Amino acid sequence: MILEARDITRRFGGFTAVDKVSVSLAKQEILGIAGTNGAGKSTLFAAIAGQQGSDGGSIMFDGHDITKLPPYKRAHLGLVRTFQIPREFKSLTVHENLLAAAPNLRGERLLSSFFRTPSLSRNERELSEKADKILAFLNLSRVRDTLAGGLSGGQKKLVELGRVLMLDPKCILLDEPFAGVNPVLIDELCARVRELHAQGISFIVIEHHLQALQALAGRMIVMDRGAILAEGDPREVMKDPRVQEAYMGGVA
Amino acid sequence: MTEFLNLLINGLIEGLVVALPALAMTLVMGVNRFPNAATGDFMTAGAYATIGLQLAGVPSLILAALIGALAIAATSAASYFLIFRKLARQPMVASLLAAIGLGFLIRSLISLFAGHDQRTFQLPLVRAWNFNGVRILPTDLAIAGTALACLAVVFILLYKTSFGRQLRAVADSADLARASGIRARGLLVSLWLLVGALSSIGGVLLGMKAVVMPDLGWEHLIPAFAAMVLGGIGSPVGAVVGAVLLCVAQELSVPLLGASYKLVLAFGVLAVALLIRPAGLFGRIELVR
Amino acid sequence: MTAYLMSIGIVVLIYALLTLGLNLQFGLTRLVNFGIVAFFAIGAYTSGLLSLKGVPLPLSFLAAMIVAALAALPIGLLSLRLREDYLAIVTLGFSEAIRITIQQEEWLTNGVQGLPGLPKAFASLGGNSDLALFVTLVLVTALTAWGTLRLTRSPLGRLLRAIGDDETALMALGKDPARFKVQIFMLGAALAGLGGAFYAHFITFITPEQFIPLVTFYVWMSLIMGGAGTVRGAIGGTALLMIFLEGSRFAKDLIPGVSEVHMASVRLAVVGLALILFTLYRPQGMFGKRQA
Numbered sequence: 001m002i003l004e005a006r007d008i009t010r011r012f013g014g015f016t017a018v019d020k021v022s023v024s025l026a027k028q029e030i031l032g033i034a035g036t037n038g039a040g041k042s043t044l045f046a047a048i049a050g051q052q053g054s055d056g057g058s059i060m061f062d063g064h065d066i067t068k069l070p071p072y073k074r075a076h077l078g079l080v081r082t083f084q085i086p087r088e089f090k091s092l093t094v095h096e097n098l099l100a101a102a103p104n105l106r107g108e109r110l111l112s113s114f115f116r117t118p119s120l121s122r123n124e125r126e127l128s129e130k131a132d133k134i135l136a137f138l139n140l141s142r143v144r145d146t147l148a149g150g151l152s153g154g155q156k157k158l159v160e161l162g163r164v165l166m167l168d169p170k171c172i173l174l175d176e177p178f179a180g181v182n183p184v185l186i187d188e189l190c191a192r193v194r195e196l197h198a199q200g201i202s203f204i205v206i207e208h209h210l211q212a213l214q215a216l217a218g219r220m221i222v223m224d225r226g227a228i229l230a231e232g233d234p235r236e237v238m239k240d241p242r243v244q245e246a247y248m249g250g251v252a
Numbered sequence: 253m254t255e256f257l258n259l260l261i262n263g264l265i266e267g268l269v270v271a272l273p274a275l276a277m278t279l280v281m282g283v284n285r286f287p288n289a290a291t292g293d294f295m296t297a298g299a300y301a302t303i304g305l306q307l308a309g310v311p312s313l314i315l316a317a318l319i320g321a322l323a324i325a326a327t328s329a330a331s332y333f334l335i336f337r338k339l340a341r342q343p344m345v346a347s348l349l350a351a352i353g354l355g356f357l358i359r360s361l362i363s364l365f366a367g368h369d370q371r372t373f374q375l376p377l378v379r380a381w382n383f384n385g386v387r388i389l390p391t392d393l394a395i396a397g398t399a400l401a402c403l404a405v406v407f408i409l410l411y412k413t414s415f416g417r418q419l420r421a422v423a424d425s426a427d428l429a430r431a432s433g434i435r436a437r438g439l440l441v442s443l444w445l446l447v448g449a450l451s452s453i454g455g456v457l458l459g460m461k462a463v464v465m466p467d468l469g470w471e472h473l474i475p476a477f478a479a480m481v482l483g484g485i486g487s488p489v490g491a492v493v494g495a496v497l498l499c500v501a502q503e504l505s506v507p508l509l510g511a512s513y514k515l516v517l518a519f520g521v522l523a524v525a526l527l528i529r530p531a532g533l534f535g536r537i538e539l540v541r
Numbered sequence: 542m543t544a545y546l547m548s549i550g551i552v553v554l555i556y557a558l559l560t561l562g563l564n565l566q567f568g569l570t571r572l573v574n575f576g577i578v579a580f581f582a583i584g585a586y587t588s589g590l591l592s593l594k595g596v597p598l599p600l601s602f603l604a605a606m607i608v609a610a611l612a613a614l615p616i617g618l619l620s621l622r623l624r625e626d627y628l629a630i631v632t633l634g635f636s637e638a639i640r641i642t643i644q645q646e647e648w649l650t651n652g653v654q655g656l657p658g659l660p661k662a663f664a665s666l667g668g669n670s671d672l673a674l675f676v677t678l679v680l681v682t683a684l685t686a687w688g689t690l691r692l693t694r695s696p697l698g699r700l701l702r703a704i705g706d707d708e709t710a711l712m713a714l715g716k717d718p719a720r721f722k723v724q725i726f727m728l729g730a731a732l733a734g735l736g737g738a739f740y741a742h743f744i745t746f747i748t749p750e751q752f753i754p755l756v757t758f759y760v761w762m763s764l765i766m767g768g769a770g771t772v773r774g775a776i777g778g779t780a781l782l783m784i785f786l787e788g789s790r791f792a793k794d795l796i797p798g799v800s801e802v803h804m805a806s807v808r809l810a811v812v813g814l815a816l817i818l819f820t821l822y823r824p825q826g827m828f829g830k831r832q833a
Binding site for chain 3: 049050051070071072073075076080081083087088089090091092096097099100101103104107108109110112113114124160163164166167
């Protein structure tokens with residue numbers, strides 16, 4: 001198990017958004033999380049990724065207890081996420097977006113801004129090459145020097161993916177990657193995820209777009225009203241009568 | 253001991269007065285989601301408008317203050333309609349800068365037309381009541397009473413009318429309120445009318461307590477903001493409690509630090525409150541960070 | 542006439558230093574600093590007081606920058622915990638607290654009476670002192686502009702722009718903005734302190750009343766008019782602002798019956814109106830392209 005979240009609970013005032021949910025992810029697995037609006041998927045996600053805390057429970061990642069760690073420390077350990085509404089760095093180019101993500105401890109110092117040593121320049125060059133490789137992998141080379149703020153929604157999501165890849169992550173949490181993306185790009189995204197998965201990266205994917213999710217995920221969880229409704233093989237889970245009932249009248 | 257009581261009473265009275273702009277700020281903060289830095293200058297405008305009306309012959313101070321409040325209310329609503337409504341979709345710094353600019357504009361117009369000299373309200377001269385060294389000015393009691401009356405009116409509006417209910421709904425979530433069919437624009441104009449009137453009366457009361465000069469309201473901006481934070485952003489009760497606590501603390505600090513450092517103390521309280529307990533006494537866990 | 546133009550040039554360059562500092566803080570990193578005048582004042586008074594004790598100007602200038610930067614440290618740390626509007630009001634309060642403290646602590650600062658008779662920069666050059674100061678300022682401003690450009694184009698500059706764009710995303714990518722925000726805050730404050738030192742030894746007589754919030758918003762106006770985020774904009778905007786401010790002085794001579802006090806109010810009114818109009822009708826001034 002690369003990720004084990006146990007008894008995650010999240011309350012807002014009197015309302016319980018997530019009620020003692022446990023999720024585990026095996027190495028090199030793609031786990032899908034589905035559920036109607038308000039089921040608690042995003043809240044669970046935020047707790048695992050670290051943007052929100054948990055009112056109880058624990059999270060282990062790759063042997064480390066990350067329950068109390070802030071997001072940036074979780075990223076150091078190899079757990080990264082993308083966002084439902086893309087958070088690209090609008091005023092940076094696509095290439096710069098990836099460079100900004102790269103761990104660059106020495107280059108990002110104040111004095112280094114004024115005094116460029118050969119080793120720093122080499123470091124920048126290596127990172128730049130890495131970024132270009134990732135952009136090529138994501139078919140974004142065309143827009144390398146375009147300001148990220150001017151891209152389409154789907155392209156922005158690819159940029160987000162490119163950014164997290166700069167960190168050589170072990171596990172990527174994708175938050176509704178297909179929302180607002182045109183079908184061609186959805187297929188692209190799926191293909192890229194599968195390739196990365198083949199290279200050893202684990203994924204948790206939240207999605208409303210059930211067709212794409214079913215095709216992508218090896219295992220699926222359906223949430224409803226803060227708890228897990230069903231879990232298992234994607235096709236079986238979607239045929240489960242409780243899941244069908246939860247979705248009737250809900251957004252599918 | 254008597255000195256302590258005198259300071260306490262003075263702080264209490266000043267606190268009730270500062271509660272008015274603090275309340276004005278917290279209402280705008282809760283609904284429009286930005287601190288209205290022009291609140292202080294609305295106060296100053298109210299004080300000057302009232303003095304102007306008195307000089308123009310309006311017989312009673314109360315009448316002049318009410319007319320002045322109406323004028324400032326209209327100005328406040330106009331500023332919302334012309335400026336802040338349009339900036340609602342911009343990042344917050346735009347509204348902040350516009351509010352500062354509006355304050356500057358108001359202050360400069362006041363000093364252009366009324367000069368920089370200190371003015372006072374035409375009040376009857378009365379002797380302070382003296383209870384074994386504890387001094388209470390009847391005018392101060394009138395001031396405190398007026399402030400309390402204003403606060404009462406606002407609280408009735410907020411908690412006993414549909415206007416208040418809708419306002420509090422919008423404060424909780426603008427999207428939610430819009431979805432349930434509340435006509436936000438008319439509501440917000442009414443809010444800014446109320447806020448303007450409140451600030452105006454606050455300015456008159458402050459002017460009655462001391463003197464009226466162009467910087468009157470601006471000097472109370474930081475204390476009003478500190479009171480709002482102390483009491484909890486978006487909490488009307490908090491604004492009042494915060495204002496009283498802050499002003500009492502300010503008064504009690506005078507023997508130690510001197511009168512000139514009152515504003516520095518307010519700033520100190522603000523910084524510490526934001527560090528230790530940003531939600532304040534009664535606020536929700538607002539996104540301070 | 543040349544002497545007059547030179548003194549305007551000197552003031553423009555001093556304000557340009559402040560605007561370049563704000564450009565780093567807000568233009569790049571989106572830190573809303575409404576307390577710039579505090580660091581300007583700290584720089585002026587630090588250099589002024591030290592020079593009166595006999596410290597040579599180059600050292601007192603250095604001290605001005607260091608003390609201003611140190612004063613920015615607590616505010617920088619506060620900024621980590623505060624949303625932009627709270628930071629704005631807190632920095633505003635800080636600048637007023639500084640002004641009041643300067644006014645009150647007479648034993649240190651001579652209080653309301655201020656510090657007269659400060660050594661004039663390049664006084665030994667007699668009639669050419671202003672020229673020397675002007676040339677020095679041109680060099681210093683050019684150096685600062687160059688440094689800011691280098692910074693903007695460097696990996697750190699990229700990071701600062703990313704912080705300004707979306708901190709949450711940056712943190713999700715494994716970077717904690719805290720250290721960088723504090724550093725940039727202190728750097729901007731050091732620039733303001735340097736400007737203050739130049740100011741003090743140009744006009745040679747400083748009082749607390751000169752360090753009011755209006756100064757802060759002159760700098761903001763400069764930044765907005767020129768376009769926040771670009772070095773060119775910072776300097777260009779400052780020049781525009783100063784042309785206006787000096788021009789208003791001429792206007793006073795042209796319009797009968799307008800006194801100096803009136804002019805001060807008129808300037809306040811125009812800055813206020815300009816702030817309102819620019820935020821309403823030229824938002825690109827605040828949020829435009831931020832590259833160089």
